[in-house]
Amino acid sequence: MGRRLLSLQQKAISMPDLKPANENPWYVLATLYGEQDGEEIDWELHEKNRRAWNAWAGSALNMEILRTFAETSGVRESELRLFPRLKMEIEELFRHEMRRRNGKEFIIPDFPNPRQDIDLSKTAFSCAAIWGKIVFSAPTSFHSSTFSAKTSFKSVRFIAKTDFNSAMFFADTDFRSTTFNADTDFRSTTFNADSDFRSATFSAVTYFRFTTFSANASFRFATFNADTNFRSATFSACTNFSFATFGGLARFIDAKFGHPSDTDREEGVCRILFEDAVFEKPINFRGARFYSHYPDLTGAVLHENVVLLAESDYWPQITQNAPEQAKASCEALRHVVAKQGQVEAERFFFNREMQFTSEVEAKKLQKRFGRFWRLVSPHWWYGFISDFGQSIFRPAAALFCVWLAGVVCFLANYEWQKSMAGQDYSAGLPWGLSFTNLFSFLGMGRRFFGTDFYVNLPHWMVFISGVQTILGVILLFFLGLGLRNRFRLK
Numbered sequence: 001m002g003r004r005l006l007s008l009q010q011k012a013i014s015m016p017d018l019k020p021a022n023e024n025p026w027y028v029l030a031t032l033y034g035e036q037d038g039e040e041i042d043w044e045l046h047e048k049n050r051r052a053w054n055a056w057a058g059s060a061l062n063m064e065i066l067r068t069f070a071e072t073s074g075v076r077e078s079e080l081r082l083f084p085r086l087k088m089e090i091e092e093l094f095r096h097e098m099r100r101r102n103g104k105e106f107i108i109p110d111f112p113n114p115r116q117d118i119d120l121s122k123t124a125f126s127c128a129a130i131w132g133k134i135v136f137s138a139p140t141s142f143h144s145s146t147f148s149a150k151t152s153f154k155s156v157r158f159i160a161k162t163d164f165n166s167a168m169f170f171a172d173t174d175f176r177s178t179t180f181n182a183d184t185d186f187r188s189t190t191f192n193a194d195s196d197f198r199s200a201t202f203s204a205v206t207y208f209r210f211t212t213f214s215a216n217a218s219f220r221f222a223t224f225n226a227d228t229n230f231r232s233a234t235f236s237a238c239t240n241f242s243f244a245t246f247g248g249l250a251r252f253i254d255a256k257f258g259h260p261s262d263t264d265r266e267e268g269v270c271r272i273l274f275e276d277a278v279f280e281k282p283i284n285f286r287g288a289r290f291y292s293h294y295p296d297l298t299g300a301v302l303h304e305n306v307v308l309l310a311e312s313d314y315w316p317q318i319t320q321n322a323p324e325q326a327k328a329s330c331e332a333l334r335h336v337v338a339k340q341g342q343v344e345a346e347r348f349f350f351n352r353e354m355q356f357t358s359e360v361e362a363k364k365l366q367k368r369f370g371r372f373w374r375l376v377s378p379h380w381w382y383g384f385i386s387d388f389g390q391s392i393f394r395p396a397a398a399l400f401c402v403w404l405a406g407v408v409c410f411l412a413n414y415e416w417q418k419s420m421a422g423q424d425y426s427a428g429l430p431w432g433l434s435f436t437n438l439f440s441f442l443g444m445g446r447r448f449f450g451t452d453f454y455v456n457l458p459h460w461m462v463f464i465s466g467v468q469t470i471l472g473v474i475l476l477f478f479l480g481l482g483l484r485n486r487f488r489l490k
Contacts, residue, residue, distance in 0.1 A: 018124040018146060022101040025094070025109045026118050027125070029053060032093050036128035041150070046130045050075075052090055055082035057137040060114035065135075065159065072179065073133045073155045080135070114138065121145060121163070131156055132174075139182075142167050153178050164189050175200050186211050197222050205248075208233050219244050220273075227281075230255050235272070242275040251284045258291035270320065272296065279303045289313070292320045294329040306336045310345035315352065323359035330356060347390065347485055354379060354388040386478035389485055395478035399438065402471050406434030409464055437465045438472035 021027045022035075033048040058066055058080030070077040083090070091111050098108045112118070114137045121143035128149040134156055141163040152174040161182045168190045175197045183204045190212045199221045206224060209231045218240040227248035234256045258270040272295040282305035293316065308314075319326050330353040337345035358379035365373035374380045382388060386395050410430035417423045433449070436442075457465070 017122055017144075019122060021123050021125045021127070023106075024120060024123050025098065025112050026120050027123065028097050028101065029056065029090075029094055029112055030131065030134070032090065032097060036130050036149075041128060041130060046132065049130075050132070050134050051079055051082070052086070052093075053134050054079050055086050056090060056112075057114050057135050059083040060137040061135070061159065069135050069157050072177075073135075073157065075133050117141065124148070125151070128152075128171075135159065136162070139163075147171065147173070150174075157181065158184070161185075169193065169195065172196070180204070180206070183207075191215065191217065194218075199223075202226070202228065205229075213237070213239070216240075224248060224250070227251070232256075236270070238271050238273075240271075240273045241277050242273045243277065244274075245278045245280070246283075247280050249281045249284070250279055252288050253284050254287040255285070256289050256291070257295075258293060260291050274300045276300060283307070285309075287314070290315055292316055294319055294321050294326045296321075296325055297329050297332040298325075300332070302332070302336055304336075304339055306333075306340070308333070308337075308345070310337065310342070310348035319356075323356045323363070327353055327356035327360060343488060351388045351390050355383060358383055385475070386482060389478070389481040392479065392482040392486055395475045395482060399472065399475045399479065402468055402475065403434050403438055406437060406464060406468050407431055410434060410461065413458070413461060433465070434468065437468035438476075440469045440472070 030053050031049050032052045034042075034045050036042060036045065054075065061069075061080070066077055066080045069075065070080065094111055095108055099106060116138055118136055118138050118140040121141040123142070123145045125145065125147045126149065129147055129151045132152050132154040136156065136158045137160075139160040139162075140158055143163050144166045146168045148170050150171045150173075151169055154174045155177045156175075157179045159181050161184075162180055163185045165185050166188045167186075170192050172193045173191060173195045175195070177199045178197070179201045181203050184202055184206045186206070186208045188210045189208075192214045194216045195213060195218070197217075197219045200219070201223045203225050205226045206228045209229050211230070211233045213233070213235045215236070216238045217235055220240050220242045222241070222244045224245065225247045227250075228246060229251045231251055231253045232255065233252070236259055239257060257272050270292050272290065272293050274295050274297050276299040277297075278301045280303065282303050285306065285308040287309060321329070330349045334346055334349035334353060337349065358377065361377055361379050362373060365377055369376055384394075385398055407430050410433050414423075414425040414430060418425065436449070454462070454465075
């Protein structure tokens with residue numbers, strides 16, 4: 001992972017259309033008193049930089065926005081009104097820093113206008129980008145930019161449209177408590193390290209289409225007030241949407257959670273958490289793949305319209321979830337699709353629910369019965385014989401085996417009697433007797449063999465016949481259940 005990340009980082013930095021951050025006037029304005037080029041974050045330096053930026057940006061905002069931002073970010077409202085007093089100092093320092101960082105031959109651009117678009121696109125940020133508790137007063141673009149070190153947008157407010165399309169983050173990224181007031185675009189963005197959107201607020205349409213989260217991604221307590229699109233997004237590690245609120249449509253079409261090799265990983269690495277999440281509008285998981293974990297839906301409030309594909313290719317057969325949690329997830333999904341009348345999907349998740357119920361039961365029985373726990377596990381036998389009511393072949397094959405075992409036993413008995421006592425018998429007797437035992441409820445045994453025939457049978461043959469009758473009823477029930485489920489019979 002480390003070598004791969006370093007290779008990607010070097011490749012991104014060497015891209016010919018990327019410009020150094022110090023050539024960008026908005027970056028220089030944001031780091032007016034110095035860059036974060038040390039191993040540790042200099043918070044005093046950041047505070048000085050923040051005050052200068054907020055004074056500049058605040059000059060373009062109305063009083064209501066200033067007051068709201070101050071209340072939510074913890075920044076003093078007076079900090080946002082300082083530009084008239086600091087204007088000359090900031091502009092002079094801006095020109096000085098542009099020339100110092102880029103040389104005397106560098107053509108210094110005009111001082112940025114806080115009411116015009118903030119263009120930080122195609123920029124290579126090599127130092128830590130610490131933007132905490134600042135306000136972006138105009139449409140902002142980080143399109144195709146790269147962030148090589150730690151990045152923080154904690155408690156930032158984006159007033160207008162925000163564009164992170166195709167940006168790449170190579171270190172931990174912090175968007176905690178960030179507010180996006182307008183449309184937000186994270187399409188094709190790559191997060192190669194942990195990304196944290198806890199308590200972030202997305203007030204308008206938000207796009208995370210084709211976004212890659214290579215490490216942990218947290219949207220815990222995040223609020224999506226409008227439609228959210230995670231189509232074809234890739235979540236390679238732990239994904240946390242616990243306590244998130246989706247006020248608009250939530251689309252996870254063709255999203256990927258985990259990786260095919262995740263079944264070999266340590267338990268819990270790629271957990272998918274939607275605990276206590278609230279979906280107020282329809283949810284679309286069509287084509288979404290869950291490689292190693294089922295989503296944890298404990299306490300989640302799901303909209304009655306949930307779209308998903310209940311097929312084996314999209315859900316793990318062997319999961320890294322605790323079986324209790326996987327069982328609860330399948331149960332929740334079964335209830336959702338049942339309300340929508342999706343019979344096949346309901347049976348699919350019932351089958352998986354029974355599978356994990358069997359695993360839960362196995363844990364308890366193994367403590368008491370050791371390696372013989374399967375003999376006393378009804379759920380294990382239910383799955384083994386009928387695939388939890390989904391198989392036609394298994395109970396049919398079991399019926400054949402029970403019938404054939406009876407034939408062998410009865411044939412051996414009559415052959416022994418023939419050799420010892422010279423008693424001859426009909427060639428079809430063992431075959432017919434075994435068959436009538438399985439289907440005794442049809443009454444064929446007494447009709448074809450008579451009452452006296454059964455009275456004269458040896459005790460061990462009576463016992464085998466009884467066992468065959470009991471097993472026949474059970475297996476025929478499972479066969480009928482499989483036919484009913486397969487052909488949707490009522």
